[in-house]
Amino acid sequence: MALPTINPTTSEAWKKLQAHYEETKSTHLRELFSKDEERGKKFSLLWNDFYVDYSKNRITDTTLDLLLQLAQEVGLPKAIEGYFGGDLINQTEGRAVLHTALRAEKGDQIFVDGVNIVDEVFDVKAKIKSFTEAVISGEKKGYTGKAFTDVVNIGIGGSDLGPVMVAEALKFYKNHLKMHFVSNVDGDHVHEIIKDLNPETTLFVIVSKTFTTQETLSNAMTIKKWFLESASEKYIAHHFAAVSTNLEKIDEFGIASENVFPMWDWVGGRFSLWSAVGLSIAISIGYENFDALLAGAHEMDVHFKETAFEENIPVILALISVWYNNFYGAETEAIIPYTQYLSRFSAYLQQGIMESNGKSVDRAGNRVGHETGTIIWGEPGTNSQHAFFQLIHQGTKLIPTDFIGYKKSLHGDVDHHNKLMANFFAQTEALMNGKTADEVKQELESQGMSGAELEKLLPFKVFEGNKPTNTLLIDKLTPKSLGALIALYEHKIFVQGVVWNIFSFDQWGVELGKQLAKNILGDIENSEIGKHDSSTMQLLHFFKG
Numbered sequence: 001m002a003l004p005t006i007n008p009t010t011s012e013a014w015k016k017l018q019a020h021y022e023e024t025k026s027t028h029l030r031e032l033f034s035k036d037e038e039r040g041k042k043f044s045l046l047w048n049d050f051y052v053d054y055s056k057n058r059i060t061d062t063t064l065d066l067l068l069q070l071a072q073e074v075g076l077p078k079a080i081e082g083y084f085g086g087d088l089i090n091q092t093e094g095r096a097v098l099h100t101a102l103r104a105e106k107g108d109q110i111f112v113d114g115v116n117i118v119d120e121v122f123d124v125k126a127k128i129k130s131f132t133e134a135v136i137s138g139e140k141k142g143y144t145g146k147a148f149t150d151v152v153n154i155g156i157g158g159s160d161l162g163p164v165m166v167a168e169a170l171k172f173y174k175n176h177l178k179m180h181f182v183s184n185v186d187g188d189h190v191h192e193i194i195k196d197l198n199p200e201t202t203l204f205v206i207v208s209k210t211f212t213t214q215e216t217l218s219n220a221m222t223i224k225k226w227f228l229e230s231a232s233e234k235y236i237a238h239h240f241a242a243v244s245t246n247l248e249k250i251d252e253f254g255i256a257s258e259n260v261f262p263m264w265d266w267v268g269g270r271f272s273l274w275s276a277v278g279l280s281i282a283i284s285i286g287y288e289n290f291d292a293l294l295a296g297a298h299e300m301d302v303h304f305k306e307t308a309f310e311e312n313i314p315v316i317l318a319l320i321s322v323w324y325n326n327f328y329g330a331e332t333e334a335i336i337p338y339t340q341y342l343s344r345f346s347a348y349l350q351q352g353i354m355e356s357n358g359k360s361v362d363r364a365g366n367r368v369g370h371e372t373g374t375i376i377w378g379e380p381g382t383n384s385q386h387a388f389f390q391l392i393h394q395g396t397k398l399i400p401t402d403f404i405g406y407k408k409s410l411h412g413d414v415d416h417h418n419k420l421m422a423n424f425f426a427q428t429e430a431l432m433n434g435k436t437a438d439e440v441k442q443e444l445e446s447q448g449m450s451g452a453e454l455e456k457l458l459p460f461k462v463f464e465g466n467k468p469t470n471t472l473l474i475d476k477l478t479p480k481s482l483g484a485l486i487a488l489y490e491h492k493i494f495v496q497g498v499v500w501n502i503f504s505f506d507q508w509g510v511e512l513g514k515q516l517a518k519n520i521l522g523d524i525e526n527s528e529i530g531k532h533d534s535s536t537m538q539l540l541h542f543f544k545g
């Protein structure tokens, strides 16, 4: 069944939310907290080892009721059924959207074109397991009989961001193999990586759903050429592995079938780390940990699918984000993990969220009359505090922010962890409360300041507060909890796409630049430059010197 095409702005809930926004927009969070002692408890959810506090948002019971009504009016319950059931909800590409099937349990049944894809998923998982174990144990060797020491993942977009983010996030659990990730078509990226590698002991994993992506193929060819400077052609078969839906192209590259991992068109690139696209993850942390990552995601899938919306973490976070995006006009959202391990998390989510919901045509093919996808950005705390938090605290823009932190650190340094987490809690409290003119006055007076001097400085030291945050406090960064965290955001993307009446699972917007780049490459390589606007023309002449 297709997703319904309901313009959210015509729903009763939307109209009521608009009126409710006008009534409540100037209410301060301080006021909401002082009126209700139980607010922190009331607006929080405990699920497995996740504690999600969404009380520091500009919401009341009415806001939530209306947002939940909106979810019903846009047909979210049926949409969720279609999403998990394999309906062709990626309508512009005629595909199902089944990354959830990649973490299904053995014995589950999900059918695509009459085939139970869970069986296929488990066949590929078995292959990932044996391949991974052979590489880690050293049983699988390079062409001179030495065990592999380095692994290079060659891919871009979803074929890079997921693997590199998770490999970094779960570094604590990693083995002896050194991981490298090449993505950019910038030759300096690939050459910088291969310059220190020994071809005898390096395994290359080419990841490309289509196997036609310019960046990935250029990097793979450059590496192949470099490899052939030391080894003969026949060794390509075993020094390279490939993950793709395009088995024909892999064959042309010369990779042995035991090193080839299929994927399916019902998995979108940006949701694919759970498939063999995650081969580098499995190699880096071992198959058991990779499987635990999948298990965590599966638990979140079950939570999302089966929990009433008022207690459903992805639904609640998605709806609150709609509230700011569509009623407050907030254009961006920051995601701030308080762990250095998640340093690539917001870059990963930028693709997931912005490639999915960066759409301006609705599901009926008309231009939308409301805002859609939010701009996502962020860096780990506490570094971000010393970089851009000033603007979140005292700038003119409203930036709803997710704070993600852990009860336990991985290396167990209590002193550091307490300091880190003190900052974590302090920031959300400061963003919420701010500092009033009276408080600033008292503070300055206690420092001995008074009169005109005090009055002059006072306005600069006032913090408005009332800045919304969500706090995700998780027990510990483990493969399992990371899987659940990623799946949480995946489902948030889905919910928002349904509400905004857009197709979240295509990405036509990245095609135009690719097409033009092909033409311009001809202009650069040939003596003649084709027809362009005067700016591009001038730039090309200048570039060609």
Ligand code: F6P
Pocket: 156, 157, 158, 159, 207, 208, 209, 210, 211, 212, 213, 216, 269, 270, 355, 507, 510
């Ligand atoms: O940037 C567009 C895109 O199609 C992404 O959606 C995808 O993750 C990336 O390119 C890489 O594509 P492929 O895996 O086919 O090389």
